[in-house]
Amino acid sequence: MGFDIYCRVSEVGGRGGESFASSEEQEAAARAWAEQAGEEVDEVVEELDVSGSLAADARELGRLIHRVEAGESEGVIVRYVDRFGRDMVENALAHDRIVAAGGRLIATASGYDSANLNADTRMIFHIQSAIAQAQRERNRESRMAGKERAVARGVYGAPAPFGYDRDDDGRLQPNRGADSVREIFRLRAEGVGFSDIARRVDGVLTRSGVRRVVMNRAYVGEQRIPDPAKKGNPRVIPKSHQPLVTEAEWEAANAVKGHAPTHNGLAAKTYLKGIVRCGICGGTMHVCAYGKARDKMTYACTSGCGGTSMSVAKVEPAVLYQLDLAVAQRAPQVAAVIEGDNRYADALASVEDAKAALAEYRDNIELQQVLGVSDFIAGLRTRKEAVETARRALRDVPRPEPVGSRKMTLEEFDVEDRRRFYQRVIAEVLVFPRSEPQRLRMRWQGAENSIVVQPFKPVKLAQADPIAELQKAA
Ligand SMILES: [Zn+2]
Structure with a gap:
C-alpha cells in the first residue's frame, strides 16, 4: 500500500501566488518526497480548472480521501497546502477525515506532515489554508477590477442580448433585430400579451424570449455587473451602449399587467371577464358553464377561496346599467375616458x-x-x-387607446371594443356571497372607494293594450 498524489491547476485567470506550478512540477515534488521517505506511489490525480474553494467531494480529491477511509491508501501528498484546497473550512474538514482514518496528509514544499499533528502544527495548517483562501479572494477581486476597466471602456460583459451584436472591441452595436425589439416594446406597452407578441414579431423569439426582452434593462443602454461588495445587488452602468428604447418606453412596457390566457370560449361571450373579482379573497373570477346544455354561465371564484359565484346574467346587466347611468350623467371618471384623458x-x-x-x-x-x-x-x-x-x-391606470382609434358612441363598439372600454372605466367588480345584503360592488378606475351595484330589473314596457286600459278604468 502506498500514497496517492494530488495535483491541481486552476484556471489561467486564477493563477497567482508563489505556489503556482505546473501539474508536472507538483507531481515531481511529491514523487521526490515519496522516494526519500521510502514510500510507494499508487495513484496520481491531476485536476485542471477546478476551483480550490470546492469541497473535497466535489473534486477528485474526495475519491482519494475515500481510498484512505477504505484502507486502500496511506495518505495524500500535495506540493502546497493551497493545492489541497483554498477554503479554510473545507480544508480543515478534508484534513480531519484523512487523520481520523489513520492516514497522512503531506505538503512537501512546507514540510507539513499530519503524522506530526499537535496544537502547533495544526495551527500552521490552518494558517496556510487561510493564506490560500485570501489569495483566492484577491484573485477574484483583481479579475473583477479587470472587468470594471473593460466595462468603463464600453465592453459588454455578457453575451449580446437579442437585437445587438458585439463589435471587435466587445461593444454592443444594434443589428437587424433592433427594430423587432422596438416593436416588442411598442406592442407590450399597448397591453399585448407575450404569446401574441411572439407570434406577431418575426417569429424568432418564444413567449419567454419576448418576456426576457421586455424585462431587460440593457435596452435602455444600461449594463449590470456584479458588485463584489454587495452580493445579488449588481452595479448599474448607465449609458454603456446605444439604447434601443427610451426610459419611458421601457416603463410603459413593464407597467402592463399580465393577463391570464383565456382557455375556454366562454370568456369570449362575456364583457367583464378579468375585472370581476371575488369579494372575499380578491381573486379574479373565472367563467364557468352550467346547465344541461352548458349554455348558462357563471362567474366563480376558482383561484382563491372558492367562496362565491354569481351568474353572468346577474352580474353584467347590473354593472352595465350602472355604467349607462354614469355615461348619461357624465360622471367624471367615465367622461374622462370617453373624452381622452392624460x-x-x-x-x-x-x-x-x-x-x-x-x-x-x-x-x-x-x-x-x-x-x-x-x-x-x-x-x-x-x-x-x-x-x-x-x-x-x-x-x-387605464392604458390609452392606441393612436388612430376612431371615436364612436357606445352603441357602435363591437364586443372587443366594448370590453376594452369597460376595462378602462371600471377598475373592478366585486361579487360577495349570498349571505351578504349587497352582493355586488364596483369601483371606477381612479376612484378610491367602491359603490354598491343594485340588482338589475328590466323595466317592463308600458302595456299598450287599449282594451286592458279601458277595463282597468272601468
Ligand atoms: Zn374567492
Whole structure:
C-alpha cells in the first residue's frame, strides 16, 4: 500500500501566488518526497480548472480521501497546502477525515506532515489554508477590477442580448433585430400579451424570449455587473451602449399587467371577464358553464377561496346599467375616458420624476456626509419606495387607446371594443356571497372607494293594450 498524489491547476485567470506550478512540477515534488521517505506511489490525480474553494467531494480529491477511509491508501501528498484546497473550512474538514482514518496528509514544499499533528502544527495548517483562501479572494477581486476597466471602456460583459451584436472591441452595436425589439416594446406597452407578441414579431423569439426582452434593462443602454461588495445587488452602468428604447418606453412596457390566457370560449361571450373579482379573497373570477346544455354561465371564484359565484346574467346587466347611468350623467371618471384623458401620461411622468429624485439623491456624496450613513440610508429607502408606489399607480391606470382609434358612441363598439372600454372605466367588480345584503360592488378606475351595484330589473314596457286600459278604468 502506498500514497496517492494530488495535483491541481486552476484556471489561467486564477493563477497567482508563489505556489503556482505546473501539474508536472507538483507531481515531481511529491514523487521526490515519496522516494526519500521510502514510500510507494499508487495513484496520481491531476485536476485542471477546478476551483480550490470546492469541497473535497466535489473534486477528485474526495475519491482519494475515500481510498484512505477504505484502507486502500496511506495518505495524500500535495506540493502546497493551497493545492489541497483554498477554503479554510473545507480544508480543515478534508484534513480531519484523512487523520481520523489513520492516514497522512503531506505538503512537501512546507514540510507539513499530519503524522506530526499537535496544537502547533495544526495551527500552521490552518494558517496556510487561510493564506490560500485570501489569495483566492484577491484573485477574484483583481479579475473583477479587470472587468470594471473593460466595462468603463464600453465592453459588454455578457453575451449580446437579442437585437445587438458585439463589435471587435466587445461593444454592443444594434443589428437587424433592433427594430423587432422596438416593436416588442411598442406592442407590450399597448397591453399585448407575450404569446401574441411572439407570434406577431418575426417569429424568432418564444413567449419567454419576448418576456426576457421586455424585462431587460440593457435596452435602455444600461449594463449590470456584479458588485463584489454587495452580493445579488449588481452595479448599474448607465449609458454603456446605444439604447434601443427610451426610459419611458421601457416603463410603459413593464407597467402592463399580465393577463391570464383565456382557455375556454366562454370568456369570449362575456364583457367583464378579468375585472370581476371575488369579494372575499380578491381573486379574479373565472367563467364557468352550467346547465344541461352548458349554455348558462357563471362567474366563480376558482383561484382563491372558492367562496362565491354569481351568474353572468346577474352580474353584467347590473354593472352595465350602472355604467349607462354614469355615461348619461357624465360622471367624471367615465367622461374622462370617453373624452381622452392624460392620467396615463401623468402616471408615467410620476415614475420618471420619482426615479430622477432617487438617482439625484443617490449620487449626492456631500449629502451622505452631512446626513450620516443611517439617515442617508433611510432617505434612500423612502425614495425607492416612492418609485415603487409610482410604478404601482402606473400599472393601475387605464392604458390609452392606441393612436388612430376612431371615436364612436357606445352603441357602435363591437364586443372587443366594448370590453376594452369597460376595462378602462371600471377598475373592478366585486361579487360577495349570498349571505351578504349587497352582493355586488364596483369601483371606477381612479376612484378610491367602491359603490354598491343594485340588482338589475328590466323595466317592463308600458302595456299598450287599449282594451286592458279601458277595463282597468272601468
Ligand atoms: Zn374567492
